[in-house]
Amino acid sequence: MLFLDALIVLPGVHYGGVSISTIDHRFRSHVFLLACRPYDLENQTAPNVRKFVDLILLEFGLKLHPRSYVVSDNENKMKAAFGDVVRVGCADHYLNKLLQHAFTTASSDTQEVQGLFDIIRGLASHIRKSHRQSGLTRKVQGYSETRFNGAFHMLANFSELYHEIPQVLNPAHLVDYAKIDDNLLKQVCEFVQVFDEVIEALSDDKRPTLHRVIPLRQLLIDRCTLDANDSYGLAKLKCFLSKQPGSLETNANSLVRVGRKIEKVALRPIVSSRKNITELRWKGC
Amino acid sequence: MKWIAQNEHFIATCLHPNLKQFGGNKKNRDKAVKLLKAEVVRRANVGSSKASSTSDCLTELAFIDRSSSSSTSSPIDTPAKKNIINECYDKPKSASIVNDEISLWMNFTVSFQQSSEDDILAFWATHCAQFPTIAAVAREILAIPASNTNVERLFSAAKNTVSDRRTRLGASKLDKLLFIQKNLAKLKALFDEQPLSSVRYDEENSSKRKLDDVDSSQSDEKVMRIDQQIVTDENENLILGIDHSLF
Numbered sequence: 345m346l347f348l349d350a351l352i353v354l355p356g357v358h359y360g361g362v363s364i365s366t367i368d369h370r371f372r373s374h375v376f377l378l379a380c381r382p383y384d385l386e387n388q389t390a391p392n393v394r395k396f397v398d399l400i401l402l403e404f405g406l407k408l409h410p411r412s413y414v415v416s417d418n419e420n421k422m423k424a425a426f427g428d429v430v431r432v433g434c435a436d437h438y439l440n441k442l443l444q445h446a447f448t449t450a451s452s453d454t455q456e457v458q459g460l461f462d463i464i465r466g467l468a469s470h471i472r473k474s475h476r477q478s479g480l481t482r483k484v485q486g487y488s489e490t491r492f493n494g495a496f497h498m499l500a501n502f503s504e505l506y507h508e509i510p511q512v513l514n515p516a517h518l519v520d521y522a523k524i525d526d527n528l529l530k531q532v533c534e535f536v537q538v539f540d541e542v543i544e545a546l547s548d549d550k551r552p553t554l555h556r557v558i559p560l561r562q563l564l565i566d567r568c569t570l571d572a573n574d575s576y577g578l579a580k581l582k583c584f585l586s587k588q589p590g591s592l593e594t595n596a597n598s599l600v601r602v603g604r605k606i607e608k609v610a611l612r613p614i615v616s617s618r619k620n621i622t623e624l625r626w627k628g629c
Numbered sequence: 630m631k632w633i634a635q636n637e638h639f640i641a642t643c644l645h646p647n648l649k650q651f652g653g654n655k656k657n658r659d660k661a662v663k664l665l666k667a668e669v670v671r672r673a674n675v676g677s678s679k680a681s682s683t684s685d686c687l688t689e690l691a692f693i694d695r696s697s698s699s700s701t702s703s704p705i706d707t708p709a710k711k712n713i714i715n716e717c718y719d720k721p722k723s724a725s726i727v728n729d730e731i732s733l734w735m736n737f738t739v740s741f742q743q744s745s746e747d748d749i750l751a752f753w754a755t756h757c758a759q760f761p762t763i764a765a766v767a768r769e770i771l772a773i774p775a776s777n778t779n780v781e782r783l784f785s786a787a788k789n790t791v792s793d794r795r796t797r798l799g800a801s802k803l804d805k806l807l808f809i810q811k812n813l814a815k816l817k818a819l820f821d822e823q824p825l826s827s828v829r830y831d832e833e834n835s836s837k838r839k840l841d842d843v844d845s846s847q848s849d850e851k852v853m854r855i856d857q858q859i860v861t862d863e864n865e866n867l868i869l870g871i872d873h874s875l876f
Contacts, residue, residue: 359787361780367768371754374819377811380783381804413637415777430637436776438632492778547778552749552771554641558634558657559648 358383360393362400367552375549378404390424397425435546435557439539439564440492446584447495454584456525456577457532461495463520464502464529467509476512480505492543496536503533531578538567637773640664644767645749646739666731668766734760783807 360383365375379400385392401407408414412429416422417437446454447461471477471484485501488494502509506526513521542560546553568586570579643649643661651657737760739752749771757764790806791798798806 359784361783363777363779363783365772365774365779367750367772369768371750371757371768373750373772374815375779376815377783377808379804380787380807382800413773415774417777432635432637432773433632434776434778435632436778442632546775549774549779549782551747552641552773553775554638554771554773555645555648555749556747557638557775558642558651561632561634562652 358388360396360400362397364406373550373552388421390421393421393425432554435561436492436543439543439546442585443493443495443536443539444489446581454577454581456528456575457581460524460528460532460577461499463523464499467513467517467520468498468502470517471509471512474512479512480508492547493536493540496533496540499529500533500537503529525575525577528575528577531575532581535567535578535581539564636664637770640668640766641770641773644753644763644770646737646752649735662731662735665763665766666728668770669731669762672762672765730760730762734763783811786810 359380361380362378363375364378365373367373381400383396385396398407408426408429410429413432414426414429415432415434416426418433418441423431447458450458465487468484468486471480472486477484482501482505484505485498487498491497506524506529510518510521542564545556545560565586568582570582574582639657639661642651643658643665649658649661651661739756749767753764753767753771787803787807790803790810
């Protein structure tokens with residue numbers, strides 16, 4: 345079982361990392377790092393990525409087999425590089441990309457949430473450069489693309505400081521601040537928090553996590569069910585994330601769809617504690 | 630980019646005592662059972678043709694025999710003998726036995742400990758005798774993580790290592806530092822479990838060495854060299870093959 349990834353650590357220098365995991369006969373999990381070294385091949389095409397990994401494995405007397413399992417991110421070059429082995433996609437990468445598209449891609453049809461996100465990102469960026477931020481009870485977090493669910497962390501942090509923010513803004517930014525829908529912000533934070541918990545649950549490197557993917561994926565799909573109290577922006581966000589058929593017309597129609605959906609629901613996974621999403625069981629079992 | 634559940638996800642979910650029914654979703658459950666059955670049958674067929682009974686998941690990674698002193702015999706030398714020996718081996722488990730084990734598993738109910746740990750490995754350690762073939766599948770499939778955040782954390786550790794005070798840290802040294810940082814504790818714990826006879830001691834270097842005393846060329850060799858002697862006793866543990874002289 346191999347995991348591998350590539351990331352820029354220093355400007356202009358790409359690094360690649362390879363780890364290996366196994367479970368012994370006593371059912372103890374072992375994870376070992378094989379390498380974290382610069383990617384020094386001429387380009388990042390699939391054959392070269394594969395060559396990079398093969399060279400690392402060769403140093404340890406290993407090579408990939410058609411039944412070898414490889415976990416990597418879901419870029420096309422990685423899929424092509426490991427097409428001849430059993431490649432398993434990284435679940436956190438999928439979730440992160442999904443949320444990134446929801447908050448930043450214009451074609452996602454989530455304009456309300458994106459508008460909110462853009463305003464808060466601009467304000468957070470400004471506040472982080474200002475000396476007046478020392479007057480806040482905690483530091484403002486900016487948006488980081490490389491951090492999984494980075495949008496949630498920024499929005500949640502801003503929501504907590506919402507009432508303190510005006511004291512550190514200048515008049516020009518107060519106009520933007522006034523455009524923020526506090527109710528939408530709270531609803532979005534509460535909704536996206538469950539994605540953060542799922543990402544945490546799937547990131548556990550001390551215990552097996554593969555069995556959690558399908559139940560937690562279903563949990564997220566179920567959380568995207570429309571609710572009568574949802575604001576318009578949140579409802580559109582839910583529709584985008586769950587890819588529900590049809591489009592939102594009125595709140596009344598959305599209520600009808602919610603009612604029908606509840607009738608069709610037989611069994612759903614439930615979480616016994618919001619704080620610990622690993623306590624997962626199927627309702628009825 | 631669509632998040633599609635793969636076969637391994639279905640099999641892994643089916644291996645959990647509280648999730649194997651898929652919450653009543655018959656389609657997913659049937660698919661998972663079918664995939665699990667295929668895995669179990671594949672193992673039963675592979676097991677009858679192998680020379681040893683090892684079921685370590687890393688045997689799927691082919692080991693390159695570089696050592697002339699390797700104790701394993703090359704299969705290329707005696708193909709005729711292997712065929713004769715194969716005839717003596719137990720026949721693969723019949724389909725009915727496989728179906729019985731899977732039916733027993735799907736009907737098996739147990740009050741799996743509802744704790745924050747979700748320790749599925751402890752469950753299978755306890756029940757591996759009851760469902761031996763499915764336990765072997767569990768050992769292989771559950772080793773697959775859902776995400777590669779382990780390597781992402783590695784990059785984070787690399788950034789912390791290359792700090793403002795250590796800007797001239799070379800890539801090779803960074804690789805070795807991270808190797809030791811991430812692997813030292815686990816390998817030491819594993820070696821502490823080994824009986825004295827199975828560990829080779831370097832008498833000259835048995836005393837603890839300081840970092841300054843290590844010659845860089847020796848450290849290169851020691852970090853990269855992995856012993857090819859894989860123990861195939863009841864331990865079936867690849868870790869035994871790692872050269873202890875790393876420490």
